Amino acid sequence: xxxxxEIRKCVVFLGFTKADxxxxxxxxxxxxxxxxxxxxxxxxxxxxxxxxxxxxxxxxGLDSVSIRANLKNGESIWVDxxxxxxxxxxxxxxxxxxxxxxxxxxxxxxxxxxxSASLAPSIIAHHRVGPGDDVFLxxxxxxxxxxxxxxPVVRVGNIxxxxxxxxxxxxxxxxxxxxxxxxxxxxxxxxxxxxLGGGRTGSGGFSITTPTYYLxxxxxxxxxxxxAVADVVEDDLSSEKINMGIGIVVPVDKIxxxxxxxxxxxxxxxxxxxxxDKNLPSMDSEDxxxxxxxxxxxxxxxxxxxxVSRKIEPPKPS
Numbered sequence: 001x002x003x004x005x006e007i008r009k010c011v012v013f014l015g016f017t018k019a020d021x022x023x024x025x026x027x028x029x030x031x032x033x034x035x036x037x038x039x040x041x042x043x044x045x046x047x048x049x050x051x052x053x054x055x056x057x058x059x060x061g062l063d064s065v066s067i068r069a070n071l072k073n074g075e076s077i078w079v080d081x082x083x084x085x086x087x088x089x090x091x092x093x094x095x096x097x098x099x100x101x102x103x104x105x106x107x108x109x110x111x112x113x114x115x116s117a118s119l120a121p122s123i124i125a126h127h128r129v130g131p132g133d134d135v136f137l138x139x140x141x142x143x144x145x146x147x148x149x150x151x152p153v154v155r156v157g158n159i160x161x162x163x164x165x166x167x168x169x170x171x172x173x174x175x176x177x178x179x180x181x182x183x184x185x186x187x188x189x190x191x192x193x194x195x196l197g198g199g200r201t202g203s204g205g206f207s208i209t210t211p212t213y214y215l216x217x218x219x220x221x222x223x224x225x226x227x228a229v230a231d232v233v234e235d236d237l238s239s240e241k242i243n244m245g246i247g248i249v250v251p252v253d254k255i256x257x258x259x260x261x262x263x264x265x266x267x268x269x270x271x272x273x274x275x276x277d278k279n280l281p282s283m284d285s286e287d288x289x290x291x292x293x294x295x296x297x298x299x300x301x302x303x304x305x306x307x308v309s310r311k312i313e314p315p316k317p318s
Contacts, residue, residue: 001134001195003154008138010113010191011152013068013145014049016057023066023078027053028139028189033112042275044268045112048255049189050220051088051098052171058083068150070109076149090261094172096220096250097258101267118252119194119214127196133159135179135216139190157181163251169220177217177249190219192249218255220248
């Protein structure tokens, strides 16, 4: 299974900055997008990570979370986001998801993963998704993260158990997939994708299909001896226990629930109002820019969707 590089490009690393200016990585985040339902060329951009990553940074007495992102010029940049800007689930503190609206910059060497390519119940039913299906994730490996630029590592595995009975974690019982994929400190907040392709047996029988990728969810942690551990980088690496090889994945439905938070809905409505006002006829002779590049456009959205959905051909021999 070859992983499109475009999918790795939605991943960034998260951590914090000390008073002396040194940066410390703690987890992974990823960019997602969704279109405005009433304005054709408006796309909303969000950064998603695990709630416990943000809370651990806040517990250090810090008031901002540092994001390390790659730039198109070959370098990387640290961006500080106020801790208060992160939005959690409105009613359920056990939902291990944190999101923040993010103003896109075209200097970033990243892509937005379209939420329209998320794993929906209809897709699960049609393809009979279940234990044994291939999954992969991309995120931070604390022993090799890249000195100049982020280097997300890819880990592959398969679904071990579908959501059903809640999984016990240190955050409490949560809805989750179990996946057989090795995990370690720093992987928390990583996007997890379902890989479908080749021969599939669906409702219409066996067929040969192009490899397709759906956002399954986000890494919460993994099972160690004797209990579940969150995948955040710890300073004391000697405290790491034996990894049982079973990871815990928060379903993408929980990400969508957090994105339905009233605070986020209100911000989207305000941005739509602003966009409409910009598009109103002008009463004077002032020129209105056709493309101010302040928002991720529909064309960019469709291009990103095409890239993450395309079939990757093996390199031809030279």
